[in-house]
Amino acid sequence: MSTPLRLGIAGLGTVGVGTVRIIQRQAALLTARTGRDITISAVSARSRDKDRGVRLGDYAWEDDAVALATRDDVDVFVELIGGDEGPAKAAVEAAIGAGKHVVTANKALLAMHGQALAEAAEAAGVALRYEAAVAGGIPVIKALTEGLAGNEITRVMGVMNGTCNYILTRMQSAGLDYDTVFKECEELGYLEADPTLDVGGIDAGHKLAILAAIAFGTRVDYDALTIEGIERITIEDIEQAADMGYRIKLLGVAQNSGRGFEARMTPCLVPESSPLGQLEGPTNMVVLEGDSVGQIVLRGAGAGEGPTASAVMADVCDIARGLDLPVFGVPASSLKTVQASTQDTPSAYYLRMELFDKPGALARIASVMGESGISIDRMRQYGHSSERAPVLIVTHKTSKDALDAAIAAMPATGVLASDPVALRIETL
Amino acid sequence: MSTPLRLGIAGLGTVGVGTVRIIQRQAALLTARTGRDITISAVSARSRDKDRGVRLGDYAWEDDAVALATRDDVDVFVELIGGDEGPAKAAVEAAIGAGKHVVTANKALLAMHGQALAEAAEAAGVALRYEAAVAGGIPVIKALTEGLAGNEITRVMGVMNGTCNYILTRMQSAGLDYDTVFKECEELGYLEADPTLDVGGIDAGHKLAILAAIAFGTRVDYDALTIEGIERITIEDIEQAADMGYRIKLLGVAQNSGRGFEARMTPCLVPESSPLGQLEGPTNMVVLEGDSVGQIVLRGAGAGEGPTASAVMADVCDIARGLDLPVFGVPASSLKTVQASTQDTPSAYYLRMELFDKPGALARIASVMGESGISIDRMRQYGHSSERAPVLIVTHKTSKDALDAAIAAMPATGVLASDPVALRIETL
Numbered sequence: 001m002s003t004p005l006r007l008g009i010a011g012l013g014t015v016g017v018g019t020v021r022i023i024q025r026q027a028a029l030l031t032a033r034t035g036r037d038i039t040i041s042a043v044s045a046r047s048r049d050k051d052r053g054v055r056l057g058d059y060a061w062e063d064d065a066v067a068l069a070t071r072d073d074v075d076v077f078v079e080l081i082g083g084d085e086g087p088a089k090a091a092v093e094a095a096i097g098a099g100k101h102v103v104t105a106n107k108a109l110l111a112m113h114g115q116a117l118a119e120a121a122e123a124a125g126v127a128l129r130y131e132a133a134v135a136g137g138i139p140v141i142k143a144l145t146e147g148l149a150g151n152e153i154t155r156v157m158g159v160m161n162g163t164c165n166y167i168l169t170r171m172q173s174a175g176l177d178y179d180t181v182f183k184e185c186e187e188l189g190y191l192e193a194d195p196t197l198d199v200g201g202i203d204a205g206h207k208l209a210i211l212a213a214i215a216f217g218t219r220v221d222y223d224a225l226t227i228e229g230i231e232r233i234t235i236e237d238i239e240q241a242a243d244m245g246y247r248i249k250l251l252g253v254a255q256n257s258g259r260g261f262e263a264r265m266t267p268c269l270v271p272e273s274s275p276l277g278q279l280e281g282p283t284n285m286v287v288l289e290g291d292s293v294g295q296i297v298l299r300g301a302g303a304g305e306g307p308t309a310s311a312v313m314a315d316v317c318d319i320a321r322g323l324d325l326p327v328f329g330v331p332a333s334s335l336k337t338v339q340a341s342t343q344d345t346p347s348a349y350y351l352r353m354e355l356f357d358k359p360g361a362l363a364r365i366a367s368v369m370g371e372s373g374i375s376i377d378r379m380r381q382y383g384h385s386s387e388r389a390p391v392l393i394v395t396h397k398t399s400k401d402a403l404d405a406a407i408a409a410m411p412a413t414g415v416l417a418s419d420p421v422a423l424r425i426e427t428l
Numbered sequence: 429m430s431t432p433l434r435l436g437i438a439g440l441g442t443v444g445v446g447t448v449r450i451i452q453r454q455a456a457l458l459t460a461r462t463g464r465d466i467t468i469s470a471v472s473a474r475s476r477d478k479d480r481g482v483r484l485g486d487y488a489w490e491d492d493a494v495a496l497a498t499r500d501d502v503d504v505f506v507e508l509i510g511g512d513e514g515p516a517k518a519a520v521e522a523a524i525g526a527g528k529h530v531v532t533a534n535k536a537l538l539a540m541h542g543q544a545l546a547e548a549a550e551a552a553g554v555a556l557r558y559e560a561a562v563a564g565g566i567p568v569i570k571a572l573t574e575g576l577a578g579n580e581i582t583r584v585m586g587v588m589n590g591t592c593n594y595i596l597t598r599m600q601s602a603g604l605d606y607d608t609v610f611k612e613c614e615e616l617g618y619l620e621a622d623p624t625l626d627v628g629g630i631d632a633g634h635k636l637a638i639l640a641a642i643a644f645g646t647r648v649d650y651d652a653l654t655i656e657g658i659e660r661i662t663i664e665d666i667e668q669a670a671d672m673g674y675r676i677k678l679l680g681v682a683q684n685s686g687r688g689f690e691a692r693m694t695p696c697l698v699p700e701s702s703p704l705g706q707l708e709g710p711t712n713m714v715v716l717e718g719d720s721v722g723q724i725v726l727r728g729a730g731a732g733e734g735p736t737a738s739a740v741m742a743d744v745c746d747i748a749r750g751l752d753l754p755v756f757g758v759p760a761s762s763l764k765t766v767q768a769s770t771q772d773t774p775s776a777y778y779l780r781m782e783l784f785d786k787p788g789a790l791a792r793i794a795s796v797m798g799e800s801g802i803s804i805d806r807m808r809q810y811g812h813s814s815e816r817a818p819v820l821i822v823t824h825k826t827s828k829d830a831l832d833a834a835i836a837a838m839p840a841t842g843v844l845a846s847d848p849v850a851l852r853i854e855t856l
Binding site: 018022025026029030032033034035131137138139142143146147148149150151152217275278290291292293294295296297298299300301304306307309310311312313314316317318321323324325329330331334 | 446450453454457458460461462463559565566567570571574575576577578579580645703706718719720721722723724725726727728729732734735737738739740741742744745746749751752753757758759762
């Protein structure tokens, strides 16, 4: 039996408490599996006195995460504070500087500072692991870096923000509008303190940026992503999409096509019969596509105490077992700079707008689209009670540039009563 | 850069050729990811002269797999011969004896001799890896041993024979009977040389035995499984199940309940809206449930050149990276002997039978069931054109013992015109 692996856990929110619980409850199992006792030396959090429903008396207390990260009796620093700056960043840097392994659930930190942290960790010869940062309990980082290591990854997709998927499926099942469901979520405590992180697609974008780096061997580059939230999705969009056999998802897609690197976290239409289309509630799903393996779909809880702590412990067990590989699967120094595509892969699009109800309105819009070289698959005007007519258009495959040109030309027609909403129809 | 990792590949069927192709096509990528060149020293197969559509001239040829396994220029012996005895077993044993790592896709070998081989490999200090043996390209062995290492696994389920799932979904979609679809599969070359391996549930049973050992820390024990094939499933079963909102799947379930170890590979009813219910065609799906992570679902191609070779290469890459852990996740010597449950977890059951069309027939069957303490949820007699009336019964939750008792008592009623078919309704 080797020496124990001693943890210092910073952050005792949901995930921190969950991690402590697993270590206490499954001590024998963890030792059997890793060949070492896994122990906690010290913890740190903002408030020492809060009752967290878990026994903490055996562990030393640090008020300061940096002090925790550099303690002599800590082998692995577990960062569960969150945020891409401040104490989380300072403590992770301090831990690496002090030669400690790091396990973190912090997607924002990795998305913004992943390259520098990975280089520092690899130079120091310590692990920097983050299974819990992406898709909660789903072991997707391991699947991508190890399970599909023999594949050239062609595309990564995913629904990776449970709150957004909950909102969209709740709108659909209850026929409620966005604002109503958003308020429900606020009341239920489902939203981040800054809800834009969820509904604006930022949190999910951080996750996609991390997956894309691993998938394509590029530096993490959050700024190279196109991010769009779900705030503009109406119950009409959801119902019209359903009527055509689609579901609307906040879907991340990253691919490295002949055109260069493309990564988007945007609301998309997906076929209702596809695994992504069938995903309901707060569950996450990641789709990995490789040249040999074809398509692998992983599904599970994307958040919550147990699932996220499970992912933290997977990393801790790997470290205890001595399993280590470069942070993003290849040495950080060899990661290439992202060459963003100048053009998205062509796609069919769904377009919704309101037109003033006057003769020839629809024809004018159709004509503007034709001038941009866009051919229309379906077009419908649906029930209305005022002088504004809601109109829905599904295009054939077209470039995003052509679509943007058409949308830019629409106001000049004089028939447009609302800004068009355009959603990509993703091929699965 | 470390020294190259040199492979000897035995068996040049679909998977062997797929493995050679990945190594040739993705050489640079594999080196970037593992830090080592991955090369092939030698290959072996039954026929040297066959054109396999892949360049083999650079590799030494061995007629004998054992000779290949023990070559000085082989670091990893890749066994893709198949079969639980004969050259596959002899060569794997020889490789371990010669201190070579082993990667295999051979589920039968692991299911029948996993314990002895794991002990030998661990004693010799070599890896014995088998990601490709279960669910093709889905990295399920890694998910279970590493990704969910922090969990006590509570249940493992899966659809792990693509041919059976193809047959069942094809029967449903085309309304064809079992024999017709079976013949189609024979003509398409979808079946093993001995089709019982597929439709009898044996191949899928081998896979479940392996997963169960990892999940519950027990010795692989194929004989402790209840195995039942899909041969008795009729188009009526499929249509009646669909009518009640279920799909029929050849489903593996292993759980370690308070009653002891239970593992079955049997046709079951699952809700059509569940991920398992929605699985169509030859795709595989594995469901892993843990005390912390909840439910994780993995889906992908369960067979075929690319997917299976992808799994072989995941193991090869792990070895190249120096990632190793005990064969079944904990040292083989610590694996416990299976304590098979004396009783299955209670469940609802679907029962189909034919009764002679005479007054009181249904009442007699209902009465026999009541005497065994089984309460009936639904009962229906459906369209018939002769003196035999097909009858369908769905029970409330009951023990398997009570069900077996009721079925044993049915012939004495004198109204039974065909043996009852009983299928478990699995809760997801």
